[in-house]
Amino acid sequence: MEVMTSSSKGKKVCFGCKMYLTEPYIKCVECSTSVWICLHCFAQGYEASSHKNNHDYEVISLDFSIIEDTWNAVEEIVLLDSIAEFGLGNWSDIACRVRTKSPEECERHYLSNYINNPKQSLQWISEFVPPDATNNFFMIPYQPCDDPPRPKDDPSQAVDMAQYMPCRGDFGIEYDNFAECDIKDIKFDFVDQSDDHLKLTAVEIYLSRIKERCFRKRLIKDYGLINIHKTDMIEQNLPKTEKDMRERLKPFCKLHTAEEHERLVQGLLLEYSLKQEILKLQHCRAEGLVLKEGAKIYQMSRDERLQHMKRDTMLQDITYMLEDKVACQSWLQKQAILQSSIGVAPFLTPSLGRKPASRLDISGTPGVERLTEEERELCSKLRLLPEPYLHYKHTLMKESVSLGSLKLAQARTLIKIDVNKTRKLYDFFVRKNWIKGCT
Structure with a gap:
């Protein structure tokens, strides 16, 4: 049989129901290994391979007085x-x-x-207290924490980053490194005990500083701050969403333990993933899909459509080259130069200027239903989405009404986009009499 106890607080566990025991409980005195049983399992006559319910036992209880009758x-x-x-x-x-x-x-x-x-x-520490002492002092119990983990992959880098010595499992420079200097000369004299209270107070202060040192070591161990390079490599492989969330939650690390903080991060990441999944399902429902199989087919079809749109864009560029005589002549001259292996063209080619951008497909985008055919054509040429276009339109019309008229320079200060796009929008609105132009 194996004795089962809690490693953290030393609580005993019932051999039958595996629950933590509270006084009173039963201890078997015949089994070779210690067997503890709660009162409920004892009343049910619990038995195991070697423990029988007819074994001799004793009742374990702390319900007895030690100093005073009223205190157990x-x-x-x-x-x-x-x-x-x-x-x-x-x-x-x-x-x-x-x-x-x-x-x-x-x-x-x-x-x-x-x-x-x-x-x-x-x-407690009776050798330091005179028989007639009446001073109220209290010694803080201190237990050193476990050594931080010893990294095996890069001990030299660990020394450089945190002054950690893997072979000793300790740090070269401790937090509050000179705390021992305040008590190194303290000696307790059994003859002259007049200043024992002051000495004990100094020892208390020293113990509190040692507790703070161990607390910081525990933080370094729990959060993996010794092997910095390994931690950085793990963070680099994280998705951008998780990396940003962990960065924002760093100020809250000191409010709970490492395990609690990791549970908080994982919970928030789960919440974020669930929200994204809900948005996908809502989008599928808005498109009229009610089955997951249908959503998969829809996603595949959408990807294929986007690929066809890219091909159509390339075809539009080629068509533009064929329709523009100057661009077509320049392209033919360059091909002739490459085929004849002539390094420099014998004649000057006309300047084509900046190539116009390809048209933007705004079908299905939010707000497109509020546009007229002319406005859709304009947004497609200028590569503007409907919602920003409507915002620019409302801003310019409102400013024109408030001022009575609107200049092109004023329009450029109101909407911070390309100046050529601003001019085309301004001319279009003036032509439609939506704003009053001013020369």
Whole structure:
């Protein structure tokens, strides 16, 4: 049999239902290995391969007094743990943790039995306290955290990045590196004990600084800050959406542990992916699709249509070259030069200027239904989407009404687009009498 206990808090686990045990519970005294059983499983007569329900047992319970009759062992343990967590003097929070005692009872019991008149068997660091001491001090318990992980792939880079020594599992320069200097000369004299309280206070301060040092080591270990290069490589392979989200959530790392922060990030990423999937489903529903198979066929057809649109654009460019006599003559001259291997043309070719952009297909775009045929033709030539075009139109018409007339220079300051597009829009609106031009 294997003894099952919690690795974090040392809680025992029931051998039958595998739940954490609370006093009172049963311990088998005949089995070779320790077997603990909760009262429910014991009442049901639980048995295992080697444990039988007729074995001798003993009841494990902490419901007995240690110092005072009104305080049992469980309350004593909870009182001491609460003081270590909340600090001496915070009696209201301590009483909330004890539950069965008031803040005044907790304060009176602790001061009278642990400070003013401690029992010899329960005295802590008794060699430092004179018999008639009445000072209220409290030593903070300290346990060093585990060593940070030792990287195997790039120890030299780890040393350069974080001053980490993999062979020792420690750092060359600690946080608050000179904390030990404040207590290196402290000595406790059993004869002259007048300043023992001051010395113990200095030791308390030192322990708090060591706890902060261990806390920072724990952060470095949990968040993988030793092997920086490996972390950077992982972040580079992340999608842009996840990378931006992790960057925005970095200020919240200090509010919870590494595992909690990772769960938060994964939850937000799941929410984002679900929203994107919902948008895709809404788009499919708007197109009249109700089945996933139909959505797949629609996506394939849409991709093919986009490819055909690209081919049509290339065909339009070739058609433009054939329709434009100057561009066609220039193209033929260049082909003749290449075929005859002549390095320089014997005559000057006419300047073609800037090649006009290909037409934009605005069919199916938002707002196209609010445009007339002439406006659609204009947006297609100028490569403008319907919604920006409508915004420019509303802006120029509103400014023309407020000023009485509108100049081309004023139109260019209102809409920040290409000046040639602005001129064509301005001329079109003036021709339609939507705005009043001004020379």
